Amino acid sequence: xxxxxxxxxxxxxxxxxxxxxxxxxxxxxxxxxxxxxxxxxxxxxxxxxxxxxxxxxxxxxxxxxxxxxxxxxxxxxxxxxxxxxxxxxxxxxxxxxxxxxxxxxxxxxxxxxxxxxxxxxxxxxxxxxxxxxxxxxx
Numbered sequence: 001x002x003x004x005x006x007x008x009x010x011x012x013x014x015x016x017x018x019x020x021x022x023x024x025x026x027x028x029x030x031x032x033x034x035x036x037x038x039x040x041x042x043x044x045x046x047x048x049x050x051x052x053x054x055x056x057x058x059x060x061x062x063x064x065x066x067x068x069x070x071x072x073x074x075x076x077x078x079x080x081x082x083x084x085x086x087x088x089x090x091x092x093x094x095x096x097x098x099x100x101x102x103x104x105x106x107x108x109x110x111x112x113x114x115x116x117x118x119x120x121x122x123x124x125x126x127x128x129x130x131x132x133x134x135x136x137x138x
Contacts, residue, residue: 001027001028001029001030001106001107001110001113001114001115001116002021002027002028002029002030002115002116002118003030003031003099003102003103003106003115003116003117003118004021004029004030004031004035004071004118004119005031005035005038005099005117005118005119005121005124006034006035006038006039006042007119007120007121007124007137008020008021008118008119008120008137009031009035009039009064009067009068010039010042011120011137012067013039013043013060013063013064013067014046014060018120018137019120019136019137020137021118021136021137028072028113029070029071029072030071030072030073030074030103030106030115031071031072031073031074031099031102032073032074032076032080032098032099032102033073033074033075033076034076034095034098034099034102035068035071035073035099036068036073038095039064039068040061040064043057043060043061043064044057046060074102074105074106076098076102079105080098080101080102080105081098081101083101083104083105084097084098084100084101085097086101088100088127088130088131089130090123090126090127090130091123092123092124092126092127093123093124096121096123096124096127097127099117099119099124100117100124100127100128100131100133103115103117103128103133104131104133107133114134115133115134116134116135116136117133117134117135117136118135118136118137119135119137119138120137120138121138122138125137125138
């Protein structure tokens, strides 16, 4: 199972350089519902900065919606919030804590299926590593 955060999704969407999550047929790709808000806001931010015109924005929004539809998105429920509120061994931002907490819960529910957390955010990677997770992408 591969957990992707917004940075991993956006690297794929915008064909950015660097390591990307490998997508093989039959792979289970998961994330938090939070990734929907983060990624759509990023596409709009690119439009507002003048990096995308209207047609490119429409295309990217469609590509993003199609990709997100392939993911298993976990809700931000009380269990996630409780985990995200717990102390971390490192400094962690709120959204990163929600992603790490969601990945932890999904890994616990996977009953032995290994989970890789894919991120290109160094602080989130450090937070996940501090919780003993396998991190890829940095």
